[in-house]
Amino acid sequence: MTEIKSTLPEPARGIAGDALQGTLVDLLGISLIGKQAHWNIVGPRFRSIHLQLDEVVDTARAYSDTVAERAAALGISPDGRPETIAAAFTLPSPKDGWVQDTEVVGMMVESLGTAIGRLRERIAATDEPDPVTQDLLISITAELEKQRWMFEAENWPRDN
Template structure:
């Protein structure tokens, strides 16, 4: 049953819908990764990294909503169910238990790096089928790159 018809041709809708669904899973998983690290971080940089994790979680959750609504507007029902996210999430995730502050920083750099790489592929894939979605993915990538930079700067070597 089709409830919302797409303004895109079927092939373009499929490519765009897949890109949006994969991005939704990455963003929901990234927000859970950020929260898990937020709750379990320990170490001398606890407070600053704890607060920075909230920024990532907030951005990921906000973007997830925007991505899901874009998919719905194009006639592709978004799937953010826990079982879908659990089955499809493939970004680096935290280990169980307490996490040292330097481990959290490394985890977030790696998770954001992977998410950014996947987004860049989707940016390329959506260029012709749907430039509007491509623009959305570019905006998300820019913010995640900023967050990655902030985490990476946390572990910069001291001279």
């Protein structure tokens, strides 16, 4: 079997690999829940949120490719198989069937917020072992925070 050699020492490679794999799962999952919501959203803000969901999906898909390629460059085989994603994905997802626009917004705010929290943990974990991976995770976090902010602004002013 061919093996890709890494320039990182093994302990650092393991930490970076775990951070990248967890991020890959979250990003692929976000793209799936974003599309599910995109196809099933209903309500007065259908069009604007429908289009915003496409932006999130495009972002998640583009970054998932970058994350997987970073893992491969480190000699870590990225695992984006459906069964892997299904087994490891734990972010909030849309319910079955049609979903009200306000529910979609709330679900996306929560899902993105959870993913951002995990990314911040991975940023801290990769600080010393692999600043290159950390830099990638910082970029992803910034973009997901922007997307989360845009969804959260959809529900302003709040009823409570």
